[in-house]
Amino acid sequence: MKLKEISAFLCIYIIWGTTFLGISYALKGFPPFILLGLRFTTAGVLLLSWLMYKGERPVHLDTWKQNSISGVLILTMGIGSLTYAEQYISSTEAAIVAALEPFWFMLIDKKSWKYYFANKISVLGIIIGFAGLLIFFKDSLAVQAGMDHGRTVGFMVMVFGTIVWVLGAFHSKKPTKASLLMNVSQQLFIGGVISLAIASMKGEWQIINWGAIPLASWSALVYLIFFGSILAHLSFIWLLSIKPPAMVSTHTFINPIVAVLAGTLIAGEALTGGQAIGITVIVVGVALNNLMQFRVVPEGN
Template sequence: MSFIQKHPKLLLLFAFASIYIIWGSTFLAISYGLKGFPPFLLSGLRFLIAGIILLVWRDLKGERTSSFRDWKKNGITGILILTGGTGLVTWGEQYITSTEAAIAIATGPFWFIAIDRKNWKNYFSNISTIAGLIVGFAGLLLFLNDSIHSAGGAAPKTMRIAAFAVLALSSISWVLGSLYSKHYRATHSTFKNISQQLVVAGVASFIIATFRGEWHAFPAATIPVSAWLGLAFLVFFGSIVAYISYIWLLSVKHPVIVSTHTYINPVVAVLAGWLFLNESISLLQLAGLLVILAGVLLTNAASYKINKRLVVKIRRASRTLFSSPSGDKYLVDF
């Protein structure tokens, strides 16, 4: 604690690095995990192990589980956000690359606006929000058109289409869970709520795996080391370190600033897929990604308020940058 108090900027840097890099790398970790685990078994192990670790930690801290009502609220949130949101992404990555999955998931903010009916009046009265939705939808069409007709991956075209459709459902499930959590929050601490969400999501994922027959197709004796490492990364980094960093950042920084991970995660995923799995991305897919991110930026434009003091600093910095040592201004033509 004393180290944290003495070095708050380092803690902030670590937390932002966690949600930027770790969450962007989870798509790669899922690809490795799928080399040995069926999708919902992989998700179930990820959530349940992480949930038990956090649950034991909170119990050791003296925070006991209170009511069935709180378990129910956290259970619904966990099933929607984790089992439905993240679990369906894991299923989809059987048929498309981690890069494609990350780019498709970048459209999440658009689904949030579409589903959050209570705030439609605010959303659609803002020109930048409407423009962002149109631009983002155009980028998604550009990306999907090239991805579906590309020869990437060994999966047939019909399964690739199904995978993208499931990814859309995963985004919708994530948004529904987020809205439910916002309006029906449990009475525990944030970390206790997260632990219960993870445990219920893990159990729900195992139930789905059972109905899908994944236990029978589970090659427990022949799981490669890379799959175990992928699972370990998802448990300790994706579901614990990054998730806790995200929740802590929301308590000390403006949500709009924290939400910048939306722009960084797909870029990190593209780089990780290229470096470790030799995944390629076409120029049209890259263009689609850039257009989607531009749309996300526009939809949030109204929330980005630049402090006047920051504007002054930017002006001073620009004067210094574009001035010669003798004091003469450089002429810069953009």
């Protein structure tokens, strides 16, 4: 695998792993859909402005239509579900639920079933990874004080978000007349605009207190814009164009590990023995699955 591809995988593995914590910090000052809108719209405008400065024009209406669908599914609904859910569940728990995505990828991508299920070791890797998630998830819930209604809704919204994220990822693989950067910038811009519209319908502009937003929330927003939205999202869309979706989706196995480490080292969250065991099992599953995916699945399928 080329250095550029390795770097892109590291971006979606590490950066997206830390964005779970970034979202939790940002939510201390911003309502969820204002946060989404500011994050994606700003990133989209920056990219669009740079591309237009370089001479590329976003003039194709069919491209806007396709990228609008991808942007709403992946960003407004997918990451929107994550952001909304983190009002009620921890960043670590959100990352764990997000790791359901590879299973939706494999179930929905019917044309690639012969590759995904061609080798028992690859399937075993998925099963082991899922078992690690269950161990991790069980221990995470054990340290919580009960399961109130808000947390139940948060988990349900997260599961819904993983499904629409996958649908959006598949839709984004369809070719357009625009460059990769233009596709990403349009997705970000549309996803942000729709999020701002939802914020207006929910009355978030009336409840936000701009003067009371802490510096940590502003810093988290800046990080989410430049790293989580531009760099990592661009890496994700590019990898989807050259690699099988199930392989790209393995970031959802690594993200919980990064999320826990970030929570422990930055936010001072405690790591239990059960969580450590779950992480170890996840790593084993990912290693097996990735190894066989690279050997079994054709390049660029």
